[in-house]
Amino acid sequence: MPTSLARRFALLIVAGIVCHTAAVMAADVGVGAKPIRGAEVIIDGSRKLLDDKWTYWQGPRFASSLPIKWPIVNDPVDPGTVVMTDDRAADGGKYGAADIVTKKAYRDFRLHIEFNVAKEHGNSGVYLQNRYEIQICEGDRTKHGMGAVINETDSPYDAFNGLGKWNAYDIEFRAARFTDGKLTEKAMVTMYFNGKKVHSNVHISQVWGGPNSGVDGGNDEGRGITDTPQGLKLQCEGHDVRYRNAWIKELNLKGADTDF
Numbered sequence: 001m002p003t004s005l006a007r008r009f010a011l012l013i014v015a016g017i018v019c020h021t022a023a024v025m026a027a028d029v030g031v032g033a034k035p036i037r038g039a040e041v042i043i044d045g046s047r048k049l050l051d052d053k054w055t056y057w058q059g060p061r062f063a064s065s066l067p068i069k070w071p072i073v074n075d076p077v078d079p080g081t082v083v084m085t086d087d088r089a090a091d092g093g094k095y096g097a098a099d100i101v102t103k104k105a106y107r108d109f110r111l112h113i114e115f116n117v118a119k120e121h122g123n124s125g126v127y128l129q130n131r132y133e134i135q136i137c138e139g140d141r142t143k144h145g146m147g148a149v150i151n152e153t154d155s156p157y158d159a160f161n162g163l164g165k166w167n168a169y170d171i172e173f174r175a176a177r178f179t180d181g182k183l184t185e186k187a188m189v190t191m192y193f194n195g196k197k198v199h200s201n202v203h204i205s206q207v208w209g210g211p212n213s214g215v216d217g218g219n220d221e222g223r224g225i226t227d228t229p230q231g232l233k234l235q236c237e238g239h240d241v242r243y244r245n246a247w248i249k250e251l252n253l254k255g256a257d258t259d260f
Contacts, residue, residue: 029170030195031161033112035247042102042232043113043246045081047072054100057130057233061096061212064089068100070236075244076116077166082244085124091238093123096212101130102231108251110260111171111232117163118240125150127233128173130215131207131225132187136241138163147193151208156198166244167194172251172258178227187225190258201258 028036035041042053050072056064069087074080087098106129113126117138124136133150138160140146145155147169161167170192177185191199207225211218215230234243 029112029168029192031114031166031168032245033168033170035112036110036249039110039112039247039249041247043083043243045072045075045083045244050083053102053104055103057096057099057101057214057231059096059099059212059214060218061094062098063094064098069098070100073242076118076164076242080244082116082242085234085236085239085241085243087236088238090236093237095125095209095235095237098236099127099233100236101127101233102248105129105229105231106248106250107175107229108253109173110249110251111173111246112168112248113171113246114166114168114244116166116242116244118242120163122163122239122241123235123237124239124241125235126169126171127214127235128171128189129175129187130230130233131217132173132189132204133208133213133235134169134171134189134191136235147191147198149189149191149199149202149204152204153199153202156193156196159193159196159198161194168245169193170195172253172260174251174253174256174258175229176225176227177256181227183225183227185256188256188258190260201256 072081073084075082089098122138126134135148135150141155141157146157148155172190174188176187187204207217207222
């Protein structure tokens with residue numbers, strides 16, 4: 001084969017490998033992403049899995065009661081059912097009154113979760129280790145807004161698909177590290193929003209929002225992080241926000257790197 005043709009052939013092979021890798025990566029993130037090997041499905045739109053995997057977070061403002069009052073409703077876009085954040089105990093934006101948390105605690109992990117905001121200003125949140133909130137707040141483009149690592153990053157609002165549409169967070173999280181009981185490395189997170197990388201190796205300084213927000217929120221104004229794994233939490237503020245297709249895989253990230 002002539003040298004020029006051989007080079008062209010080699011370039012085509014490399015391009016094919018790159019395209020295949022990108023396609024595989026794209027399949028792992030974004031709306032509709034299927035669980036990766038070793039992942040545990042934690043929301044599939046059924047009442048059974050909701051009750052099996054989740055319970056209420058009984059924080060200082062807890063005002064509901066088991067069984068979980070979040071209803072199972074029809075998916076507004078696709079066939080099937082989904083979980084809706086609709087517990088009357090949280091009416092008026094009383095965060096912490098009816099939040100749900102996984103029964104299982106996690107340290108480092110990879111998470112995929114899909115959400116749909118039905119109405120303007122719809123508000124919820126995904127809490128990593130029931131400490132660090134990834135915000136869901138329609139219309140808010142601030143550091144307290146949609147897709148922000150709350151109060152730590154800007155909102156990547158342009159990645160939001162919009163009201164009534166499904167959106168996906170794909171997250172890799174590394175818990176804070178401690179030596180002799182003292183915090184030596186802050187928690188870290190990388191996140192894709194609807195398949196677009198929006199946060200890369202972001203250090204998280206503290207728990208924001210006070211004791212009603214999550215574990216350690218009342219310790220030294222949220223800076224007193226403790227060395228304990230905790231569950232994934234979803235926030236209820238009396239808004240119509242729906243969840244589906246959530247899965248999580250436990251990891252052991254030895255190095256301070258969450259990029260994926």
